[in-house]
Amino acid sequence: MVESVHASKVLIIFFSLSGQTKGLLENLADGLKESGAMVAWERLEPEVRLRFPLGSFAKTILMMLTTFFRQRVPIKPLSVSRTAGFDLCILAGPTWSYNPSGPVLAFLDRDGNPLLQGRTVLPLISCRGYWRLHWFGLRRLLKKCGAAVPNCLVFSHPHREPWRTLGVFLQIAGKPLSRSTFWGRFYKRYGHSERQFEEARKLGVELGQALAAGTPLETLNLRNKIALNLH
Numbered sequence: 001m002v003e004s005v006h007a008s009k010v011l012i013i014f015f016s017l018s019g020q021t022k023g024l025l026e027n028l029a030d031g032l033k034e035s036g037a038m039v040a041w042e043r044l045e046p047e048v049r050l051r052f053p054l055g056s057f058a059k060t061i062l063m064m065l066t067t068f069f070r071q072r073v074p075i076k077p078l079s080v081s082r083t084a085g086f087d088l089c090i091l092a093g094p095t096w097s098y099n100p101s102g103p104v105l106a107f108l109d110r111d112g113n114p115l116l117q118g119r120t121v122l123p124l125i126s127c128r129g130y131w132r133l134h135w136f137g138l139r140r141l142l143k144k145c146g147a148a149v150p151n152c153l154v155f156s157h158p159h160r161e162p163w164r165t166l167g168v169f170l171q172i173a174g175k176p177l178s179r180s181t182f183w184g185r186f187y188k189r190y191g192h193s194e195r196q197f198e199e200a201r202k203l204g205v206e207l208g209q210a211l212a213a214g215t216p217l218e219t220l221n222l223r224n225k226i227a228l229n230l231h
């Protein structure tokens with residue numbers, strides 16, 4: 001634990017359907033706290049609870065279609081009413097059909113401007129592998145809200161294709177590939193790896209130290225090899 005006169009304060013605003021974003025954030029928060037930062041949480045709660053897995057191929061295909069057209073998922077009122085006093089807001093969630101998820105889009109529509117105007121916002125993206133359109137779109141929306149967006153944290157699932165795409169599709173439908181004795185050899189688990197969760201913790205430490213030192217977040221390399229599965 002690093003002692004500092006003024007501990008950096010970080011607000012994590014997030015949505016997670018299947019627990020992947022949440023797992024990354026828990027590790028990131030551990031790292032931030034290790035570096036002396038204080039962390040507060042705001043979970044985006046859909047008004048109508050979303051089920052995971054969806055339970056059928058038809059529901060999965062329908063969700064992929066509606067999310068492609070950026071359908072919003074209405075969310076309950078937030079518990080946080082102001083972000084003044086936070087040095088950084090992290091806005092985190094999964095990619096849904098090349099876009100930010102429906103609850104994050106609903107959050108930006110309703111609360112984006114009042115809460116994020118003039119704030120520094122660092123997005124964290126959890127995805128199967130295609131994050132660029134999500135990142136470009138999210139950055140544009142955040143800038144429209146008046147936020148400064150210095151960088152982005154991205155984690156993609158560390159599996160080879162076609163198992164990665166197939167694995168995610170079947171997981172959402174509720175028929176996990178990893179449970180098949182034959183196909184499970186090619187896709188052992190859905191989502192991020194232990195190495196990525198550990199990497200999230202290390203990035204949390206790095207981020208916390210940068211905040212404490214006043215290092216511009218633009219200069220941090222937050223998208224490295226393990227996170228993006230480029231090895």
Ligand SMILES: Cc1cc2nc3c(=O)[nH]c(=O)nc-3n(C[C@H](O)[C@H](O)[C@H](O)COP(=O)(O)O)c2cc1C
Nearest residue numbers: 016017018019020021094095097098127128129130
């Ligand atoms: C409806 C839907 C659409 C998705 N579309 C994409 C996509 O376009 N690109 C991608 O890389 N991952 C896509 N994914 C996969 C998720 O981004 C990925 O599984 C993520 O790790 C889930 O995070 P969460 O557990 O926090 O919800 C999609 C998932 C769902 C449910």
